[in-house]
Amino acid sequence: MTSNAPAAPRIAQVSRTTAETKITVRLNLDGTGQSRLATGIGFFDHMLDQIARHGLMDLDIVAEGDLHIDGHHTVEDVGITLGQALAQAVGDKRGLRRYGHAYVPLDEALSRVVVDFSGRPGLVMHVPFKSGMIGQFDTQLAYEFFQGLVNHAFITLHIDNLRGENAHHQAETVFKAFARALRMALEIDPRAPAVIASTKGSL
Numbered sequence: 001m002t003s004n005a006p007a008a009p010r011i012a013q014v015s016r017t018t019a020e021t022k023i024t025v026r027l028n029l030d031g032t033g034q035s036r037l038a039t040g041i042g043f044f045d046h047m048l049d050q051i052a053r054h055g056l057m058d059l060d061i062v063a064e065g066d067l068h069i070d071g072h073h074t075v076e077d078v079g080i081t082l083g084q085a086l087a088q089a090v091g092d093k094r095g096l097r098r099y100g101h102a103y104v105p106l107d108e109a110l111s112r113v114v115v116d117f118s119g120r121p122g123l124v125m126h127v128p129f130k131s132g133m134i135g136q137f138d139t140q141l142a143y144e145f146f147q148g149l150v151n152h153a154f155i156t157l158h159i160d161n162l163r164g165e166n167a168h169h170q171a172e173t174v175f176k177a178f179a180r181a182l183r184m185a186l187e188i189d190p191r192a193p194a195v196i197a198s199t200k201g202s203l
Contacts, residue, residue, distance in 0.1 A: 007188070012088035016081045020073040021065040027085040029186055031058025039063040039078060041071050043137035043168075044145075047175040048078075054179035055186075075141040079148030086153040090186070093117055098197040100185030104177040109164030111173035113181045116156040119203040123150045125159040127174060131167035139167055142174065 010029035017023075035052035037045040039061060052059040061082070065074030090096065101114040111127075123146055129139040150157050159178065164170035189195070196203055 007193075008091070010089045010091070010186075012085040014081050014085045014088060016077060016084070018073075018077065021063060021077040023061070023063045023065075023074075023077055023081045025078075025081045025085045026058075026060040027082070027089050028058040029089050031056065034058045036060045036062075039074055040065065040067050041074065041136050043135040043171075044071070044075060044078075044141075047137075047171060050172065050175040051179045051182070054176050055183045057183075057186075071136065071138055071141055072144065075137075076144040076148045079145035080152050083149040083152030086149070086155075090117065092196065093119075093203045094196050095188040095193040096197060096203075097185055097187045097189050098203065100181035100183065102177040102180030102184065104173045104180060106169045106173045106176075107166070109166065109169035109173045110162045111164075111170070111177045112158075112160045112162060113174065113177035114158040115178070115181045115185050117154075117185055117203060118156045119154050120156055121151045121154050122156040123147050123159075124157070127159060127161040127170060129167045129170055130165055134167050134171060137171075139171065142171060146178075 013026045015024045033053040033056050035049050037048050039045055063074050063078055096117055098117050103112050125143055132139055159174055161170050
């Protein structure tokens with residue numbers, strides 16, 4: 001017998017405060033791609049907007065960080081807080097497709113991202129950025145963002161920039177592909193909406 005009860009909304013709000021940052025993330029996994037972003041790092045906001053728009057999730061992030069030092073703590077802690085929000089919003093992962101993948105091009109750049117809501121944090125990332133800075137964004141911090149996110153969302157994530165000569169294009173294809181892969185993995189499988197996609201019975 002199937003239930004006609006509406007599915008619980010997949011939303012979350014997480015706040016995190018340390019001596020270095022103060023961050024609030026609001027997330028609706030079943031949104032329309034709307035975002036309100038204020039991290040103090042313009043290019044980072046642009047990348048987070050890609051996650052919202054291409055992941056079809058509503059995402060609000062406000063971050064106050066020690067940017068007078070550099071962007072490291074802000075970017076990493078946004079990743080941590082967004083990861084916590086993702087984990088909260090998916091709940092027990094019942095009905096999730098679990099796996100997602102995407103290839104995204106932008107002019108000469110091409111990236112591939114594969115995600116698994118495995119319950120086990122893991123990141124493999126190969127992105128040979130052609131520049132150390134994009135605006136005020138240190139390209140090394142892309143790794144720190146995704147590392148913080150996977151550790152707290154409990155996902156396995158493989159990111160490969162297959163080609164690219166422009167660092168802006170490289171980063172944008174990575175974030176767009178991540179969003180598209182995430183969107184696929186987070187879909188509820190209509191054939192198994194109450195099933196957890198694991199032989200263990202839990203994720």
